[in-house]
Amino acid sequence: MSVVAAIQMASGPNVGANLLEAERLIAQAAAEGAKLVILPENFALMGEKESALLSIVEEEGNGPLQGFLAQQAIRHKVWLVGGTVPLQASESGKVRAACLLFDTGGQVVARYDKLHLFDVSLPGGEERYCESLTIESGQDVVVADTPFGKLGLAVCYDLRFPELFRCLVERGMEILVLPSAFTALTGKAHWEPLVRARAIENLCYVVAAGQGGFHASGRTTHGDSMIIDPWGVILARLPRGSGVITAELDPERLRSTRRNFPTLEHRRLSCKLS
Numbered sequence: 001m002s003v004v005a006a007i008q009m010a011s012g013p014n015v016g017a018n019l020l021e022a023e024r025l026i027a028q029a030a031a032e033g034a035k036l037v038i039l040p041e042n043f044a045l046m047g048e049k050e051s052a053l054l055s056i057v058e059e060e061g062n063g064p065l066q067g068f069l070a071q072q073a074i075r076h077k078v079w080l081v082g083g084t085v086p087l088q089a090s091e092s093g094k095v096r097a098a099c100l101l102f103d104t105g106g107q108v109v110a111r112y113d114k115l116h117l118f119d120v121s122l123p124g125g126e127e128r129y130c131e132s133l134t135i136e137s138g139q140d141v142v143v144a145d146t147p148f149g150k151l152g153l154a155v156c157y158d159l160r161f162p163e164l165f166r167c168l169v170e171r172g173m174e175i176l177v178l179p180s181a182f183t184a185l186t187g188k189a190h191w192e193p194l195v196r197a198r199a200i201e202n203l204c205y206v207v208a209a210g211q212g213g214f215h216a217s218g219r220t221t222h223g224d225s226m227i228i229d230p231w232g233v234i235l236a237r238l239p240r241g242s243g244v245i246t247a248e249l250d251p252e253r254l255r256s257t258r259r260n261f262p263t264l265e266h267r268r269l270s271c272k273l274s
Helices: 015-031 050-056 064-076 156-160 162-170 184-202 251-260
Strands: 002-008 034-038 079-081 085-088 095-102 108-113 119-121 128-130 143-146 149-153 175-180 205-210 225-228 234-238 243-249
Touching: 002 015, 002 225, 002 234, 015 034, 015 064, 015 243, 034 175, 034 205, 034 243, 050 085, 050 095, 064 079, 064 085, 064 095, 095 149, 108 143, 108 149, 149 162, 156 175, 156 184, 162 184, 175 184, 184 205, 184 225, 225 243, 234 243
Parallel strands: 002 034, 002 205, 034 079, 149 175, 175 205
Antiparallel strands: 002 243, 079 095, 085 095, 095 108, 119 128, 143 149, 205 225, 225 234
């Protein structure tokens, strides 16, 4: 069995301060025995506006944020999921929200660009979001081979689209990692049932690492980072604030759950990415 860690943060507009906090929490996770560590969405910057991401956009394979993540993976000998990093998009004035997986040698072994963009008005009309003004949607579904099992990558708003996770499971997903920054309002209503549903319906582990606190924009994120087993049992959770949660990933538990409760084999419809 291997130990996995989800890191929760309340990132602000100061990139340097956010990286220092991420470094501290990654070190804590490693000290607690974690071999796979997941950072939340926008770990390096939660600015006053979504467009602040344009100020730190990087080329793929080159930039201080990617360098930081590589160094942390090497230093602590962990596989590291770098939340999301703003990488160059094909469209001018936009970024890709890229979820990067680093191995213990600091090499990027997988990249997933957020597919579903949060363009919504929340009930009451006081909060409006339009990620598509700044972020260019990804196109690919990504599952990576790791020493812990087959890792499926998704980000935040993706959680609401179960067909994505069916596509991931058809590609062999055993562990789902989900960096997030759920709003306080939607998180209170939907976060736990959605995260647990993704584990239950796909009979997989889910590691959901969130932003959790107050931000310079006036936004409040829900937090409640969780690690959930294939039966939907919450193994660890952190309701609010910065911190680390850890749990063991047991491959045999996953295999026996799928063997004894073979709902994935009973599917009558397939899901294809358009």
